[in-house]
Amino acid sequence: MNYHADQNGYYGIFGGAYIPEILHSNVEKLRDAYLRIMNEEGFKKEFHGLLRDYVGRPSPLYFARRLSEKYGARIYLKREDLNHTGAHKINNTIGQILLARRMGKLRIIAETGAGQHGVATATVCALMNMQCVVYMGETDIARQALNVRKMEMLGAEVRPVASGNKTLKDATNEAIRDWCCNPSDTHYIIGSTVGPHPYPDMVARFQSVISEEIGQQLSEHEGRDHPDYLIACVGGGSNAAGTFYRYLNDERVKLIAVEAAGRGMETGESAATIHLGREGIIHGSRTLVMQTEDGQIVEPYSISAGLDYPGIGPIHANLSAARRAEVLAATDDEALRAAFELTAIEGIIPALESAHALAALAMKTFRPHDVVALTVSGRGDKDMDTYLAHFDKFNRRP
Amino acid sequence: MNRIQSLFESKPTGVLSVYFTAGFPHLDDTTVIIRELERQGVDMMEIGIPFSDPMADGPVIQQSNGIALSNGMTLKKLFGQLEGIRGEVSAPLVMMGYLNPVIQYGAENFCRRCAEVGADGVIIPDLPFSDYLRDYKPLARRYGLSFIMLITPETSDERIRLIDEHTEGFIYMVSSASTTGAKDRFDEKTLDYFRRINAMKLKHPRLIGFGVSGKETCDAAQQHADGAIIGSSFIRLLSQNSIGEAVAKLITNIKN
Numbered sequence A: 001m002n003y004h005a006d007q008n009g010y011y012g013i014f015g016g017a018y019i020p021e022i023l024h025s026n027v028e029k030l031r032d033a034y035l036r037i038m039n040e041e042g043f044k045k046e047f048h049g050l051l052r053d054y055v056g057r058p059s060p061l062y063f064a065r066r067l068s069e070k071y072g073a074r075i076y077l078k079r080e081d082l083n084h085t086g087a088h089k090i091n092n093t094i095g096q097i098l099l100a101r102r103m104g105k106l107r108i109i110a111e112t113g114a115g116q117h118g119v120a121t122a123t124v125c126a127l128m129n130m131q132c133v134v135y136m137g138e139t140d141i142a143r144q145a146l147n148v149r150k151m152e153m154l155g156a157e158v159r160p161v162a163s164g165n166k167t168l169k170d171a172t173n174e175a176i177r178d179w180c181c182n183p184s185d186t187h188y189i190i191g192s193t194v195g196p197h198p199y200p201d202m203v204a205r206f207q208s209v210i211s212e213e214i215g216q217q218l219s220e221h222e223g224r225d226h227p228d229y230l231i232a233c234v235g236g237g238s239n240a241a242g243t244f245y246r247y248l249n250d251e252r253v254k255l256i257a258v259e260a261a262g263r264g265m266e267t268g269e270s271a272a273t274i275h276l277g278r279e280g281i282i283h284g285s286r287t288l289v290m291q292t293e294d295g296q297i298v299e300p301y302s303i304s305a306g307l308d309y310p311g312i313g314p315i316h317a318n319l320s321a322a323r324r325a326e327v328l329a330a331t332d333d334e335a336l337r338a339a340f341e342l343t344a345i346e347g348i349i350p351a352l353e354s355a356h357a358l359a360a361l362a363m364k365t366f367r368p369h370d371v372v373a374l375t376v377s378g379r380g381d382k383d384m385d386t387y388l389a390h391f392d393k394f395n396r397r398p
Numbered sequence B: 001m002n003r004i005q006s007l008f009e010s011k012p013t014g015v016l017s018v019y020f021t022a023g024f025p026h027l028d029d030t031t032v033i034i035r036e037l038e039r040q041g042v043d044m045m046e047i048g049i050p051f052s053d054p055m056a057d058g059p060v061i062q063q064s065n066g067i068a069l070s071n072g073m074t075l076k077k078l079f080g081q082l083e084g085i086r087g088e089v090s091a092p093l094v095m096m097g098y099l100n101p102v103i104q105y106g107a108e109n110f111c112r113r114c115a116e117v118g119a120d121g122v123i124i125p126d127l128p129f130s131d132y133l134r135d136y137k138p139l140a141r142r143y144g145l146s147f148i149m150l151i152t153p154e155t156s157d158e159r160i161r162l163i164d165e166h167t168e169g170f171i172y173m174v175s176s177a178s179t180t181g182a183k184d185r186f187d188e189k190t191l192d193y194f195r196r197i198n199a200m201k202l203k204h205p206r207l208i209g210f211g212v213s214g215k216e217t218c219d220a221a222q223q224h225a226d227g228a229i230i231g232s233s234f235i236r237l238l239s240q241n242s243i244g245e246a247v248a249k250l251i252t253n254i255k256n
Helices: A021-038 A043-057 A065-071 A089-102 A115-127 A137-145 A144-154 A167-182 A201-209 A209-222 A237-247 A313-321 A332-346 A354-365 A383-388 B005-009 B026-039 B059-070 B074-080 B099-105 B105-116 B129-143 B157-166 B186-199 B215-224 B232-240 B243-255
Strands: A061-062 A076-078 A107-112 A131-137 A157-161 A186-187 A229-234 A255-262 A277-282 A284-288 A325-331 A371-376 B015-023 B042-050 B093-096 B122-123 B172-175 B208-210 B227-230
Touching: A021 A043, A021 A089, A021 A201, A021 B215, A043 A089, A061 A209, A065 A076, A065 A332, A065 A354, A076 A209, A089 A107, A089 A115, A089 A186, A089 A237, A107 A115, A107 A167, A107 A383, A115 A131, A115 A144, A131 A137, A131 A167, A137 A144, A137 A157, A144 A157, A157 A167, A157 B172, A201 A209, A201 A237, A201 A313, A209 A237, A209 A371, A229 A237, A229 A354, A237 A255, A237 A313, A237 A371, A255 A332, A255 A354, A277 B099, A284 A313, A284 B026, A313 A325, A325 A332, A325 B059, A332 A383, A354 A371, A354 B059, B005 B186, B015 B026, B015 B059, B015 B208, B015 B232, B026 B042, B026 B074, B026 B243, B059 B232, B074 B099, B074 B105, B099 B105, B105 B129, B129 B157, B157 B172, B172 B227, B186 B215, B208 B215, B215 B227, B215 B243, B227 B232, B232 B243
Parallel strands: A076 A371, A107 A131, A107 A186, A131 A157, A229 A255, A229 A371, A255 A325, B015 B042, B015 B227, B042 B093, B093 B122, B172 B208, B208 B227
Antiparallel strands: A061 A076, A277 A284
């Protein structure tokens, strides 16, 4: 089986490009250019140079001794939290801005939920001296003030979105509308493996540096280039796609994707799209979508703003449908417990998103020699308010 | 021959088509609006199926979609409302909406119900042309529906020819790179695009929409193509007036 995108951007029945006609030529030009540009020697050199010197890659693959003892396996943490700007998001924004420049674009737009992708986009725009507009829901602006100020300090214009529920889904709609109005000079840097083809494949390729490094680093640590398990959280799915990428077709490696169950799968307050969604169209992609019987897209809920998306990257919809990946779901409480545990026994405060991946360790039974690589997609600085609000309930020394 | 073709044969220039969102301003306004539009001389009606995430629409139509949904409009209810409309109205009716609600309803069910209530055409702005050819064109034929595709200033001549070859009814010309919403006038670049398409001598009639509101834009659309489509400015009038007054003001606006 091949779990990569075909040439039309389909992963099985998922993917494709369901976009208004005004964007057709733009998306077509991107589709025709992205692989050619990404394969140019000059591009690769500049991309990997920036990943090394600016982002700080390779990110460490850290053998978590105490965590390993607790869960009875050889657990490695892929430390994307140590990247510049604090998450894996910047791998993709560096790649896309280099691509945008080569395509002659002058203006960058992006959507953001919690603000991590917005900050990563504003950062590379400052670096490359390009105009940057970030769409962000008014609800998110109110609860992520620090990231809004960071984006502004980096020179981006943050445009508040007042439509719908004023969160990530609506910010994405608004970014797409901006692109409809400015198709020729603007490149839209989508933050995850979502949107019309070629975005899911392009973002996965830019993030695939995560699994390339895991392979090299495991060779050094374990004398073999593949783990038994890979674990990552999924919202749109970019860090998971990057973590799995090199091993998609390598069936020796078990893939585990962890969704946000929110307050619980049955509560109606969840963001577990693969578990709860039905096939549909969202933001230009055919994938699993959380929706009403009538096909209206519903607002998901998770304590983690980065997993709070009613769709899922088509690559993951297919991995799940083909049973190539096991898809688990962690509740808010399970994620919080895992975040406090990692902090207490390894001294690493993870992002709430990454805490969902960590919560999966308690749901699985491993054999002692199993090698598990788990991606810590981001650091917890942005989530300190949430952690402090739950401090008394979860801060128990093990 | 369906009603869309008949319309363009009987009225080769100056066709006026009007869009409204079903369920706005009130759930049960659908047939009242259609009857009033026909009574006051509008040639064709586009019935908008509300959607939670209308990504090609500007603020006015977005808002009307949100209100229609909170009024409880669904595709099933809409078809129910349209039952019997053919006894009262003879103008062509076009169903316009995003793909996801259509998929959830079922593509074939949707086409069958369109035909049963007497709709003539369908516009789905986010339906890819390749999916249309594979999945929807056979259904369109089976149920006697015209699927109408959009072209824009960014659409290549080659693609326009392909669309002209494989669709029926008319071609929906998006006036400029934008979402839906009223404009006062078209700039010279837009008029150049109208002339360029005009010179292509396409098989199908063309209607110009997006940004058409008052006399100037409507005249330009009717001069450079076979007619005009008005949406946002009618929605705005509906939110401030009775249905009869809204239609009357719309007609006055484009004449003066």
